[in-house]
Amino acid sequence: MDALPFLQTSHLLLFLVGVISALLVWKNRGRPTGFERLPPGPPPIPVLGNILQIDIKQPYKTYMELSQRFGPVCTIWLGPKPVVILSGLQTLRDALVTQGEEFSDRAAYPMSMKITRGYGILASNGHRWREIRRYAVTTLKNFGMGQRSIEQRVQEEARSLVKAFAEHEGAVFQPSEDLGKAVSNIICSIVFGQRFEYDDPDFLMLYSTVCTYFHVLCSPIGMLYNIFPGIMEYLPGKHRHMFAMLQKFREYVRRQSDIRLKHLDANSTPRDYMEAFLIKVVQEKDAPNSEFHYNNLLGSVWSLFSAGTETTSSSLRQMLLLMIKYPQIQARVQEEIDEVIGQDRSPSMEDRLKMPYTDAVIHEAQRNMDIAPISVPHKVAVNTEFKNYYIPKDTTVFPLLSSVLYDPRLWKNPNNFDPENFLDEEGRFKKNDGFVAFGLGRRVCLGEGLARTELFLFTCSLLQRFTFVGTRPAEEIDTNPTCSSFGRMPRTYQCYAKPRA
């Protein structure tokens, strides 16, 4: 879609929403009390706060500029609410690790609250979050024991992905759909115990619901919904279509739960995440205040789908775009694949230790992409003293991951795509504490291990079989991701997957 009309529509909507809000709060105007010792920031205007000062196409750039102007802890008003922006590795550690108890609650985003009602992992807090997160972490680990491990599931899917790419027979195509389906299928395999064919109607429903959710969340409509939910509920737009799709997603999960409940055997090894969770529901049915009930099962399934699909598939999409832009880097990765894995077997995670260059390229693609500039927003769980400021309970906090991933003090070459950022002089893989693409502290990405497995095995499997070539000369390819209020997404592109001899 042409960017300009899109922007105009969003500004018009913003204006309308502003006028309606101004009327609604007419009697209550004025700066609320209790915010006197908030960290510094630009002065807000009534109702709209600072939103007219935000670069709507790249909000994180505004946050970076503000933190340079006002310091590593500063405040911006999004509509009538203050948001504290944290920047720099030390400040993020001080807040999310040292004062993790205060800074680890999840901000209640209206869109995600409407979908999850605070159940599951991603949007829950307190006792519920601790219980359900701990359970998810252990269950995902246990899937490596006694049955097909997560690595085997990813290897199986990688073979299907290679097959799907081969079916394009060297003709031009858009890789986003195949990559998205492969990644989504991994979550299906974990949650429902089976992978689907890419044209299966149930699978297409699950996959397109998550895609639509992400698309809306990252659009100006999504941003407006999260600032003015009460008003947006009554306005037309694609958010309404998304909520209707989500209803179908819920009905499918309910049907799957009913099927498992009919034959549930608490003494057998669970075949998938849903079955494992349902066994726990049965075991704890008489325990007072147990968090193991259907709402948290549905919420967990949604957390895994929503957090685990677009993140990984976008990272892979960006990875291939970078390979197209830098053919010499692609050739070096292929050389390492040929040396360590060869052409006769599937890549495995053991290979990674012997492939420092490939490992560095994958890390660097993630660093450079900076997929979640403000992480997934947090809030303070209680009234909080932090670096001589006072942040009232429930204030939203943006951990500005971009400020670390692009910090010139941490990276040799922060502004370019340069695998040397992760290599030492001898060409060995070099860890860097500034690699915070998965967040940090108690809320750190729960799927980090899975995502790393997918990124390595999918990348190696694809580059083992194909060389990726663009439809335009390398110098004309723009690898800067597009940006929204939530994330940075790779640009849409077409390419050729040329089978390797």
Ligand code: HEM
């Ligand atoms: C390249 C891929 C991925 C990236 C860059 C990524 C990044 C992130 C980030 C930045 C957060 C927020 C951390 C915070 O709140 O401080 C997060 C949370 C989360 N991620 Fe990921 N993620 C990826 C893949 C996955 C996958 C594959 C899964 C599925 C298993 C997953 C599940 C989650 C969940 C459930 C949370 C919420 C954790 C909580 O609230 O306690 N992510 N991720």
